[in-house]
Amino acid sequence: MQNKIVILSGGMDSTTVLYEVVHNYSARNTKALTFNYGQKHSIEVDKAKVSCDLLNVEHKIIDISFLGNLVGNVSALVTASDIDVPTIEEILGDPAPITEVPYRNLILASLGLSYAQAQDADEIYLGLQAQDEYSYWDTSSAFVDALNHVSALNRKHSIAIKAPYTKLSKSDELKIGKRLNVPYENTWTCYTGPDENGKACGTCPSCSERIMAFMKNHMIDPVPYVIDIPWET
Amino acid sequence: MQNKIVILSGGMDSTTVLYEVVHNYSARNTKALTFNYGQKHSIEVDKAKVSCDLLNVEHKIIDISFLGNLVGNVSALVTASDIDVPTIEEILGDPAPITEVPYRNLILASLGLSYAQAQDADEIYLGLQAQDEYSYWDTSSAFVDALNHVSALNRKHSIAIKAPYTKLSKSDELKIGKRLNVPYENTWTCYTGPDENGKACGTCPSCSERIMAFMKNHMIDPVPYVIDIPWET
Numbered sequence: 001m002q003n004k005i006v007i008l009s010g011g012m013d014s015t016t017v018l019y020e021v022v023h024n025y026s027a028r029n030t031k032a033l034t035f036n037y038g039q040k041h042s043i044e045v046d047k048a049k050v051s052c053d054l055l056n057v058e059h060k061i062i063d064i065s066f067l068g069n070l071v072g073n074v075s076a077l078v079t080a081s082d083i084d085v086p087t088i089e090e091i092l093g094d095p096a097p098i099t100e101v102p103y104r105n106l107i108l109a110s111l112g113l114s115y116a117q118a119q120d121a122d123e124i125y126l127g128l129q130a131q132d133e134y135s136y137w138d139t140s141s142a143f144v145d146a147l148n149h150v151s152a153l154n155r156k157h158s159i160a161i162k163a164p165y166t167k168l169s170k171s172d173e174l175k176i177g178k179r180l181n182v183p184y185e186n187t188w189t190c191y192t193g194p195d196e197n198g199k200a201c202g203t204c205p206s207c208s209e210r211i212m213a214f215m216k217n218h219m220i221d222p223v224p225y226v227i228d229i230p231w232e233t
Numbered sequence: 234m235q236n237k238i239v240i241l242s243g244g245m246d247s248t249t250v251l252y253e254v255v256h257n258y259s260a261r262n263t264k265a266l267t268f269n270y271g272q273k274h275s276i277e278v279d280k281a282k283v284s285c286d287l288l289n290v291e292h293k294i295i296d297i298s299f300l301g302n303l304v305g306n307v308s309a310l311v312t313a314s315d316i317d318v319p320t321i322e323e324i325l326g327d328p329a330p331i332t333e334v335p336y337r338n339l340i341l342a343s344l345g346l347s348y349a350q351a352q353d354a355d356e357i358y359l360g361l362q363a364q365d366e367y368s369y370w371d372t373s374s375a376f377v378d379a380l381n382h383v384s385a386l387n388r389k390h391s392i393a394i395k396a397p398y399t400k401l402s403k404s405d406e407l408k409i410g411k412r413l414n415v416p417y418e419n420t421w422t423c424y425t426g427p428d429e430n431g432k433a434c435g436t437c438p439s440c441s442e443r444i445m446a447f448m449k450n451h452m453i454d455p456v457p458y459v460i461d462i463p464w465e466t
Contacts, residue, residue: 071351102350117335
C-alpha cells in the first residue's frame, strides 16, 4: 500500500481526517505534515504532536515563517477595521483570520504534494470543511477538483488530493469523529489562543462553530471554555 | 494598471520574460520575485539582482531553504546512478537537475500568486520554456492552463498565470530577447556554476541548449565558456 499524507493543523477538521485515514488504512502508512509559522509556542502544533504520538503516526513539522516576509503588507487585506491589525504570526494558520492569507491552501497543498512524492504517497488529505458562517474560495470542493486536475498531469507519480469534508457541516463531520472516538481534547480551535488557565474563549467565530457542532450532536466538548456553555447530552 | 509579478530565477528564460513584461507594461508596474534555496552564494540570484537594478524593477528575494527539509530524501529520486548524489542546495532551482524537485513549479507559482494578491497584481509570469531535450510535466502549457483554472476560483482577486514561452523553442525565445536587447551577460544557465574564472562549462545539458539557441540565431553568447565555442555570426 502506498503512503497517505495528512496535512495536520491540530484543529478539529484535520485531526478528524487523521483518525479517519489511520482507521481506513494504517498508522504505518499514514504520515502527518504540520506547518508552523515561526511562533515560539503554538497550542495547535502541540496538539498535532499529541495526536500523532497517540496514533503512532510519523509527524513532520515544517517552518514556513517565510510567508510573513512574502505577504508582508497584509494590513491592506484587513476588512474588519475596528479590530486591531494582527501580526502575520497571529493570523497565519488561523481557522478564522480577520485577514486572509492569499492562496494559503494552494501553498499548503503544493507543499503537501511535494512531500507526498518524496514519501511515495498516492494521496494527500486536507481537513477543508464547509464553514457554516463564512468560507474562503480555497476551501471548496471546486478548488480541490481543480487542483486534482493539476496534479493529474504529473506523469511519474499519481497523487490525488482528498478533502472528504468540503461538503459536510461541522456537526456532520463531528458525527464521523464520534464514531472514530477522536479524543477532541487533543485539538484546538479557538482563535484567541488559551488563556492563563488553558481555556478557550468560547465566543470567537471558531469557538462558536465548534460549540454549535458539539451541541447539535448532544456531545460535551472536552476542551475547557472561559464562559459557561449550557451543554445538554 | 495593476501590477505584474515576474518569477525571476536569473536564468535566460525568466530574464527574457522580465524584459518583455517591462517592455509591454512599465518598470513601475513590474515586480520581480526570486527564490533562493539557502545557498551562501548563487550566481543566478546575483544576476537576477543586476537585471532588476538595470531595469529599475522592485525585487523581492525569498528564502525557501525549508524545501530541503521537506523533500529531504531526494536520493530516491536520483535517476542517473553514476552521477554523485547532489545536495538539495545543489539541485534546487537548477534548470537541469539530475533529481527532480517534486511539484517545484506548483510551489513556486503558488507563492507567486500569494505575493501577487498581496501586491495587487493581476498577472504572474513564469519563464517556463519547452526544453528541446527534456521536460518536466510542470513546465507544460497544460500545467499552466490547469493552474489558471484553480486561480480563476479566487472570487476576490483575479490573478492569471502567464507563461509565454511554454510552446517556444529556446532559439525562438531568444529571437524575442534579441528584439528587446536583453543583455544576456546578466543571466546564468550553467548547471555546474562558474569556474574560478567565472566561466560556464559549456558542456552540461543547460549550457548545450543555450549555446545551440545562440548559434541558431547567429548570435554570440556574452557569457564566457571554459571550452571554445565555434560562434558564427
